Amino acid sequence: NQSELYTAEAKQTAIMQDKANVWHHLSQHSLHEKQDPLMIVKGEGSRVWDIHGKSYLDASSGGVWCVNVGYGRTSIAEAISKQLVQLNFFAGTAGTLPAAEFAEKLLEKMPGMGRVYYASSGSEANEKAFKIVRQIAHKKYGGKKHKILYRERDYHGSTIATLSATGQEERRGQYGPFAPGFVEFPHCCEYRSQFGEVENYGYLAAQELEKAILKEGPDTVGAVILEPITAGGGVITPPEGYWPEIQAICKKYNVLLHIDEVVCGLGRTGKWFGYQHYGIQPDIVTLAKGVASSYAAISCTVTTEAVFNEFLDNPSEREAYFRDISTFGGCTAGPAAALENLRILEDENLVENSREMGDYLLSILKEMQSTTPLIGDIRGQGLLVGIELVSDKASKEPVDESIAAKVAGICMQKGLIIGRTNRSFAKYNNTLCLCPVLTLTKQDVEFIAYTLIDAIKEAANG
Ligand code: PLP
Incomplete structure (x- = not known):
């Protein structure tokens, strides 16, 4: 149980040290006044753990799409x-x-x-x-x-x-x-x-x-x-x-x-x-x-x-x-x-696995597209997949940026980390991004796809 890695006091110290001293990448720090920053302390395979012991399937390969062979490679x-x-x-x-x-x-x-x-x-x-x-x-x-x-x-x-x-x-x-x-x-x-x-x-x-x-x-x-x-x-x-x-x-x-x-x-x-x-x-x-x-x-x-x-x-x-x-x-x-x-x-044939698992992920998402609100377009190749959200599928009117943020937030609650394009300056810029580790299994793919679909439905229903 990863939650036992740190005592309550050690967690508190680490969070305070971070909040008082670190300038995070791409972050609005005023948000940390209301909510502590995410602190990731461990990784294994396709999963990471935060300082409180919560585990996530990381479909962002380290937040910025780079841990291709997965975590914990001794x-x-x-x-x-x-x-x-x-x-x-x-x-x-x-x-x-x-x-x-x-x-x-x-x-x-x-x-x-x-x-x-x-x-x-x-x-x-x-x-x-x-x-x-x-x-x-x-x-x-x-x-x-x-x-x-x-x-x-x-x-x-x-x-x-x-x-x-x-x-x-x-x-x-x-x-x-x-x-x-x-x-x-x-x-x-x-x-x-x-x-x-x-x-x-x-x-x-x-x-x-x-x-x-x-x-x-x-x-x-x-x-x-x-x-x-x-x-x-x-x-x-x-x-x-x-x-x-x-x-x-x-x-x-x-x-x-x-x-x-x-x-x-x-x-x-x-x-x-x-x-x-x-x-x-x-x-x-x-x-x-x-x-x-x-x-x-x-x-x-x-x-x-x-x-x-x-x-x-x-x-x-x-x-x-x-x-x-x-x-x-x-x-x-x-x-x-x-x-x-x-x-x-x-x-480990990970290049082939990326193609196979990517195809599987795309096939599930595309099958659910017509019955899921907000999904305008699904694009991808291998384990690099984007889901563009729109408020109206016929006119392709983009969703408000807050909706994409909400989907990502619901995914986090459900133990899934996804990425998203981070501003709606450009009209085609409300895209959820999936870029998991290349060791992904079929069960991982199913967890990502169904969790994401549920999160989109929840966000659409307010
Ligand atoms: N090129 C592309 C396509 C990228 O996505 C990135 C980073 O996200 C870079 C270049 C810059 O790489 P770095 O952040 O390592 O400087």
């Missing part, structure tokens, strides 16, 4: 511990054993990609990619081909440059002015089609990229950054025909294709990487959350050999190499954890 902890005793750190200017071995194993899963650059967060991985694009622009195009296009509803990180490349007003508001050279183009959410009901939505949505390139001038556009499936922006699965068209447009205008796999990478969507569903070949791929299932902080900016070769010695350039460093990119805990994480994903 073998990852042991791999980290063994490595840290041998060598905890040396700057990424040198090689280390786990970094070398993990890069080789990772690239085996990514045909066509050639190099791995290490850092410690998704935002950082994307920043590295932006610097690679910018430096190539200076090397080859007199600095002109420097613009980076990004898509409405995609999220690429919390730093000023990655926010400058983020298409979510709810994240950007009050943080401007933003970095120049980042240009937004429209989303590809078919449920919220900009073109009415059309047969070739995927093609039309992809054309928005071409329009943006032509508007800016193809000789000014260096790259486009895209999530393979928009995750935090509302789990937007790409429409039929979208990705091949995007790839063709990039080729036509010599624009590098940068795919942000920070959420989708490492099995989340039922393939090793999200882009592998669509038969495309990126130039740059960024990874973070699932790389070591968040047992250690590690991110990777993966490029093709062609991109890497742009930085080799060049007699006409004094500083041809990539002049970037990330201190914690040299920490060995990350690649040591990532190696064991990869072994687990393979040995």
